[in-house]
Amino acid sequence: MPDSHVRVENVTFSRGTRRIFDGVSLEIPHGKIVAIMGPSGSGKTTLLRLIGGQLKPATGKVWVEDKCVSTLDRNELFGLRRNMGMLFQSGALFTDLSAFDNVAFPLRIHTDMPEEMIRDLVLIKLQAVGLRGASQLFPSELSGGMNRRVALARAIALDPAMIMYDEPFTGLDPIAMGVVVQLIRTLNQVFGTTSIIVSHDLQETASIADIIYVIADGKLIGAGSPEELFKEESPRIQQFIKGLPDGPVPFHYPARDFKEELLEGGDW
Amino acid sequence: MISSLRRVGQHVLLLLSVLGRSGEIWFQAVWRRPRIAHAPLLIRQIYQLGVLSVVIVALSGFSIGAVLALQGYNQLVKYGSESALGLGVALVLVMEIGPVVTGLLFAGRAGSSVTAEIGLMKATEQLSSMEMIGVDPLQRIIAPRIWAGFISMPILSLIFCVVGIWGASLVGVDWLGVYEGAFWSAMQQGVDFNSHIMKGIIKSIVFGLVVTWIAVFQGYDAEPTSEGISAATTRTVVYSSVSVLVLDFFLTLVMFNF
Amino acid sequence: MQMRTIEIVVGTFLLAGLISLAILAVRVSGFTVNPDQQSYTIVAKFDNIGGLVVRSKVSIAGVIVGTVTEIRLDQRTFMAEVAMEINSEVDEISRDTTAAILTDGLLGGKFIGLSIGAEETYLKEGDEIYDTQSAIILEELIGKFLLNQF
Numbered sequence: 117m118p119d120s121h122v123r124v125e126n127v128t129f130s131r132g133t134r135r136i137f138d139g140v141s142l143e144i145p146h147g148k149i150v151a152i153m154g155p156s157g158s159g160k161t162t163l164l165r166l167i168g169g170q171l172k173p174a175t176g177k178v179w180v181e182d183k184c185v186s187t188l189d190r191n192e193l194f195g196l197r198r199n200m201g202m203l204f205q206s207g208a209l210f211t212d213l214s215a216f217d218n219v220a221f222p223l224r225i226h227t228d229m230p231e232e233m234i235r236d237l238v239l240i241k242l243q244a245v246g247l248r249g250a251s252q253l254f255p256s257e258l259s260g261g262m263n264r265r266v267a268l269a270r271a272i273a274l275d276p277a278m279i280m281y282d283e284p285f286t287g288l289d290p291i292a293m294g295v296v297v298q299l300i301r302t303l304n305q306v307f308g309t310t311s312i313i314v315s316h317d318l319q320e321t322a323s324i325a326d327i328i329y330v331i332a333d334g335k336l337i338g339a340g341s342p343e344e345l346f347k348e349e350s351p352r353i354q355q356f357i358k359g360l361p362d363g364p365v366p367f368h369y370p371a372r373d374f375k376e377e378l379l380e381g382g383d384w
Numbered sequence: 385m386i387s388s389l390r391r392v393g394q395h396v397l398l399l400l401s402v403l404g405r406s407g408e409i410w411f412q413a414v415w416r417r418p419r420i421a422h423a424p425l426l427i428r429q430i431y432q433l434g435v436l437s438v439v440i441v442a443l444s445g446f447s448i449g450a451v452l453a454l455q456g457y458n459q460l461v462k463y464g465s466e467s468a469l470g471l472g473v474a475l476v477l478v479m480e481i482g483p484v485v486t487g488l489l490f491a492g493r494a495g496s497s498v499t500a501e502i503g504l505m506k507a508t509e510q511l512s513s514m515e516m517i518g519v520d521p522l523q524r525i526i527a528p529r530i531w532a533g534f535i536s537m538p539i540l541s542l543i544f545c546v547v548g549i550w551g552a553s554l555v556g557v558d559w560l561g562v563y564e565g566a567f568w569s570a571m572q573q574g575v576d577f578n579s580h581i582m583k584g585i586i587k588s589i590v591f592g593l594v595v596t597w598i599a600v601f602q603g604y605d606a607e608p609t610s611e612g613i614s615a616a617t618t619r620t621v622v623y624s625s626v627s628v629l630v631l632d633f634f635l636t637l638v639m640f641n642f
Numbered sequence: 643m644q645m646r647t648i649e650i651v652v653g654t655f656l657l658a659g660l661i662s663l664a665i666l667a668v669r670v671s672g673f674t675v676n677p678d679q680q681s682y683t684i685v686a687k688f689d690n691i692g693g694l695v696v697r698s699k700v701s702i703a704g705v706i707v708g709t710v711t712e713i714r715l716d717q718r719t720f721m722a723e724v725a726m727e728i729n730s731e732v733d734e735i736s737r738d739t740t741a742a743i744l745t746d747g748l749l750g751g752k753f754i755g756l757s758i759g760a761e762e763t764y765l766k767e768g769d770e771i772y773d774t775q776s777a778i779i780l781e782e783l784i785g786k787f788l789l790n791q792f
Contacts, residue, residue, distance in 0.1 A: 168516050197518040208513035211505075222517045267513075424645060431648050435655045478666065539659030546662040568669070573699060573751050581666050 120179075121146045121278055121310045122167055127176035129162060136162055138334035139176070144327075147308040149300065151325035153316055154332045155356070160314040161205075163331075164280045167312070168200060169193050180278075198226045201271030201279040205286060207263035209255040215242070215266045216251040222273045241269040245299060261292030268299060278310040279303065285317040297324060318357065330356060406601035413526040413600075425528040433494040433529070433596075434536030440489055441540045442547045448481060449473065449548030453555035457562065466556075467566030471574040473552040478575065478584045479640075482545040484632050487591035490537055491624030495599035498529055499620040502603025503613035511604075526604065530596050537592025538585050545584070583639045590631060595624040680730035681708065682767040686741040686754075687721040692777025694743050694752040700726045702756045707732045710754065726754065728765075736761040742775035752777060 122144040129137040136159035144150045152160050165171045166178050172186045179185070180196060188196060209218045219238045223229060229237075242248040245265040255263055264284070271279055281300065285293050301324050303309045315321045322328070322342040330338035330345070330353055338345055338353045346357060355363030371377070452473045460466050502525065505511050511521045549571075556562040575581065599620045606616035691713065700708035708728035716723045728735070738759030743752055756771075765771070 165512075170512065170515055194518045197516060200516070202513065202516040204509045204513050206508050208509040210510055210514070211508070221519075225517060225519055270517075427649055427652050428645075430652045430655065435651055438655065438658075535656075539655065539662070542659055542662035542666060546665050549666075570746070570751070572669070573697075573746075573753075576697065577667055585663075 119145050121181065122312070123177075123179040124163070124167070125177045125179065127166065127173040127178060129159070129166065129171065129173050131162075135334050137173070140331065140334070140336050141176075142329050142336060142339065144310060144312060146310055147304070148326040149304050149311040149313065149324055151313045151315060151321045151328045153314075153318070153321065153328055153330050153356070156316065159334065160331065161282050164202065164282055164312065164314055167280065168202060169196065198222075198274055199276045199278065201274070201276040203264070203268050203271045203279065203281045203284055205283040207255070207260070207267035209263055209267055209270070211255050214252055214254050215247065215258065218255070218266060219251075219270045219273050222270060226274055237273065238269075241273055242266070244272070245269045246295070261288050261295070264288070264292075264296065265299075268296070272303065272309075275307070276309070278312070281311065281313045281315075283315055283317075284313060285315055285320045293320060300324060318359070332356075402601075402605075405605070406597065409522060409526065409601060409604060410530065410597055413522040414530055422524065422528060425524065426531055429528045429532035430536055433490075433498070433532045434539060437490060437493050437536070437540055438543060440493055441486055441544050444485060444489060445477075445482075445544035445547035446551040448485065449477060449551030450555045452476060452481075452548070453552035453560070456552075457556060457560050466560075466562045468570050469556045469562050470549075470553070470567035470571035473556070474549055474571045474575050475580060477545045477548045477552075478580050480584075480632070480636070482548065483541045483584050483587035483591055484628060486537065486541040486544045486588060487595060487628040487632075488625050490533075490540060490592070491595045491599075491628065492621055494533065494536070495595050495620045495624050496617045498533075498596070498599040499603040499606070499617045500613060502526070502529075502600060503606035503608075503616050506604065506606060507608035507610075507613060526600050529600055530593075533592045533596025533599075534589065535592075537595070538588040541584065541588035541591075586639070587632065587635050590635065591628050594627050594631060598624045598627065681727040682730060682733075683711065683725055683727050684735075684765050684767075684769050684771060685723055685725045686771040686774050687716065687719070687723050688741075688743060688774050688776045689721060690776040690779060691722045691724060692743055692745075692752050692779060694724065694754070694777065698751060699753040700728065700756065701753060702732065702735075702758065707756075724754070733764060735765045737763050737765060737769070738773060739765070739771055740773040740775060741771045743777035745778070 120143045124140060124142050127137050127140050128135070140163075152163060154160055162171065166173055167180060167185065169185045169188065177184050177186065180200075183192070183196065185193075185196070209215070210221065213221065216238055219241055220234050223234045223237060227234075239248055239251065242251055245268050247262060247265055247269065250258065250262065250266070255266070258266065284296050284300070288296065297320055300311055300313070304311050304324075313321055313325065325342060328338070328340065328342055328345055329336060332352060338348055338350065340348070345353060348354070348357075352364040354360070361367050453469060456469050456472050457466055460469055460472070502511075505521075505525065511525070514521045514524065553567065557564045557567050602616040602620045602623075606612045694710065694713065696710055696713055698710045699706045700710065708726050710724055710726045712725040714723045714725075715721075735756065736759040738761045740757040740759065742755050742757065744755045745751075746753055759773075
């Protein structure tokens with residue numbers, strides 16, 4: 117399909133003996149905000165790594181802009197990554213570089229721009245996330261939320277066509293969370309950046325996502341806009357959406373009969 | 385019987401796979417032509433691994449040289465051969481104690497810090513993000529450290545030997561009264577540059593490579609948790625130290641006995 | 643720390659390494675860097691050289707004038723043939739000089755001591771010293787001592 121930015125075709129992937137993906141297919145159109153959600157450990161971050169070419173699927177293909185990611189050589193992959201930004205859960209700023217140098221890093225690697233130009237671009241990006249004043253600080257001197265915002269500035273340094281967000285809302289206070297939501301929305305609306313958000317924060321994600329994919333047990337169990345999903349009847353999706361403690365994903369870890377186990381302990 | 389054989393076999397396979405993985409990392413990091421742009425990284429690493437180890441190496445060298453002179457004197461004076469003190473201490477330092485003890489100190493100080501640093505970078509996803517930006521962490525993080533270890537170890541070992549001999553001369557000549565001329569002339573006659581000093585340098589180069597290789601791999605392979613990093617750091621120190629000692633035996637065997 | 647400072651410190655470190663190497667080479671192993679040192683080679687044959695090795699010293703009256711450069715077994719006479727390089731400045735070693743293999747101290751290394759003779763013709767490049775005294779071998783000494791006792 118000409119309109120998809122990313123296409124995942126029947127991908128399987130295992131880590132050790134665990135099947136993480138078992139024939140998953142999905143499509144991410146240009147310029148949309150797509151959320152990938154699911155229970156913890158369902159391999160959402162792994163999917164981002166497959167799209168970014170850090171991992172190769174066991175079977176199936178991943179297409180980015182009509183290029184098959186797993187067959188690219190080093191140089192082609194380098195070129196592909198120039199057009200992808202990734203925001204990691206912990207920010208993942210380089211601790212030995214200042215905020216300024218962190219944002220300048222992709223610029224220095226991928227372009228031959230003179231330092232004056234890089235300086236201006238870095239300041240613009242930091243201004244966009246509201247941290248221009250903190251450019252000389254080091255990651256250890258910034259709060260968690262600020263770390264993530266600088267990391268976002270770094271992710272957009274090269275004005276990529278696609279940005280992947282790995283758990284962008286986790287562990288942030290409501291204000292910081294609001295800031296990040298706002299930034300993601302702005303980037304998408306103003307620049308038409310395709311945004312892939314991996315999260316299990318339903319509320320925030322549903323408020324900005326155009327499409328939501330729900331992955332559980334290595335399979336795609338739900339797809340559609342937030343409104344469509346809320347109406348989905350499947351009990352698994354209902355449990356996830358409503359946040360029910362018990363349902364298709366059981367509350368109790370498999371164990372013996374409770375009464376039996378208690379009675380075994382003897383009298384006290 | 386079969387099950388214990390199987391367990392041994394599993395351990396051997398595990399060891400081989402570890403060796404293979406670490407060799408692959410080492411190979412990928414070092415094989416590609418080093419880029420001039422990475423020179424500042426190398427310089428910074430030589431500072432971290434080499435320069436910051438000088439104090440501990442010099443202090444240890446001085447102490448060991450002095451002790452060797454002290455003990456050596458006590459034994460040699462029984463045979464009236466104190467004039468051979470300089471020669472004995474110099475040979476022992478240059479051929480064995482210098483490279484080996486420097487290797488152990490290097491493993492403890494520089495090796496553990498490299499492992500912790502790389503492990504932490506892995507745990508905080510810095511290595512991943514670097515890869516996603518399109519930079520090969522093997523070239524940018526791993527390679528400079530390997531080269532820095534390769535360069536720093538021999539230099540540290542030489543410093544150890546020089547300071548050690550100086551310490552020995554202070555104890556032997558200035559304190560215990562060994563005749564200065566005999567101390568130095570016996571040493572100069574008996575120590576051969578090619579058969580003694582060069583071999584010591586070769587040892588220190590080998591130790592530098594092995595210690596850095598282990599340190600880098602343990603960090604790269606560490607579990608990205610705090611227990612994982614601490615376990616990896618401990619493994620670096622233990623494996624490096626044992627490797628240095630065992631390799632020393634084999635190197636000595638090959639270099640001096642064949 | 644500024645990059646500039648780090649560069650300087652690392653440079654010092656590398657320099658320290660080179661200096662250490664030089665110190666070890668010269669002070670500790672007696673490496674002589676004298677490419678202009680003129681020398682000439684003479685030979686001497688011994689019955690037993692004891693522990694004499696290549697690079698052992700050659701001295702006259704206790705002053706070092708040269709080095710042993712080669713030790714070979716002469717397969718016809720089965721004597722050890724020792725070649726030594728003598729400093730060119732020492733050019734008046736008479737032809738009837740004696741070469742003896744001596745020990746430096748009790749546990750020291752072996753060296754060749756030359757006792758100058760009386761002749762007025764001197765040794766030149768390639769000449770041989772005929773009057774030689776082999777190393778004193780401990781076992782032979784004990785043997786002699788025991789024999790003399792009885």
